[in-house]
Amino acid sequence: QSALTQPPSASGSPGQSVTISCTGTSSDVGGYNYVSWYQQHPGKVPKLMIYEVSKRPSGAPDRFSGSKSGNTAALTISGLQAEDEADYYCSSYAVTKTIIFGGGTKLTVL
Amino acid sequence: EVQLVESGGDLVKPGGSLRLSCAASGFTFSNSWMSWVRQAPGKGLEWLGRIKSKTDGGTTDYPTFVKGRFTISRDDSRNTLYLQMNSLKIEDTAVYHCTTYNVRIGGALDYWGQGTLVTVSS
Numbered sequence: 001q002s003a004l005t006q007p008p009s010a011s012g013s014p015g016q017s018v019t020i021s022c023t024g025t026s027s028d029v030g031g032y033n034y035v036s037w038y039q040q041h042p043g044k045v046p047k048l049m050i051y052e053v054s055k056r057p058s059g060a061p062d063r064f065s066g067s068k069s070g071n072t073a074a075l076t077i078s079g080l081q082a083e084d085e086a087d088y089y090c091s092s093y094a095v096t097k098t099i100i101f102g103g104g105t106k107l108t109v110l
Numbered sequence: 111e112v113q114l115v116e117s118g119g120d121l122v123k124p125g126g127s128l129r130l131s132c133a134a135s136g137f138t139f140s141n142s143w144m145s146w147v148r149q150a151p152g153k154g155l156e157w158l159g160r161i162k163s164k165t166d167g168g169t170t171d172y173p174t175f176v177k178g179r180f181t182i183s184r185d186d187s188r189n190t191l192y193l194q195m196n197s198l199k200i201e202d203t204a205v206y207h208c209t210t211y212n213v214r215i216g217g218a219l220d221y222w223g224q225g226t227l228v229t230v231s232s
Contacts, residue, residue, distance in 0.1 A: 003154070012144070034216035045207065045225070046147075046155065051218035089155050093217050097171045099145070099157040 002028065004090055004102035011108040012080045020105045022073040022090030028100055030071035034093035037066060037075045040104075041086045048052075050075060077107075085109040112136040112221045114208050119226030126198050126230070130192040132208030132223055140186040141165065143211040145219055146193045148204040148228075158182075158193070158206075160211050198230045 006021040009032035012018035037050040090102040118130040146158040159172040161182045181194040205225040
């Protein structure tokens with residue numbers, strides 16, 4: 001199964017909003033509400049930010065939100081802050097009973 | 111506090127084998143589904159497979175690209191997760207993380223270990 005498709009990079013200024021997309025197929029993103037998003041700072045371990053498309057675990061700021069339409073999921077960060085600069089990965093449960101990751105998006109805060 | 115500590119990473123020749131371990135603490139390991147994820151240097155995340163709790167059958171699932179080469183197992187008496195890797199290739203060079211696989215929240219990977227480095231080189 002192929003990796004989910006994310007843009008390699010995204011950017012925004014402090015205070016702005018930025019949205020990162022994650023495109024799959026009807027066998028993964030479109031077929032299940034089991035999309036997660038992870039934040040990874042350089043040299044650090046990935047951190048879960050969103051699960052089940054739009055739910056935030058404790059510890060994830062409410063500036064982070066998730067959504068899905070058809071085969072594409074999205075992570076939106078509102079009120080961008082300097083510490084949001086990181087790599088972001090989406091993942092989805094798939095019909096093959098596996099988890100598929102996106103290729104990752106490097107977010108730059110200008 | 112949940113802790114996952116991987117060990118066993120090493121330099122190994124192509125075609126060789128290696129077994130990684132992940133010591134878990136701070137939660138009820140025997141009730142938990144667990145996963146392995148790797149990250150090659152400068153690259154993205156790759157999911158390597160999952161093992162269910164014995165209560166839920168203890169079965170495993172793997173992506174196609176590791177089937178037959180990698181095997182995940184667990185020892186609940188030692189609170190330890192394992193990843194047996196055979197026929198290693200240069201492209202298996204990566205940091206290997208164990209994670210919890212939280213089936214209650216759609217299979218999200220909510221806790222990660224720091225990882226152990228596997229280098230495959232002649």
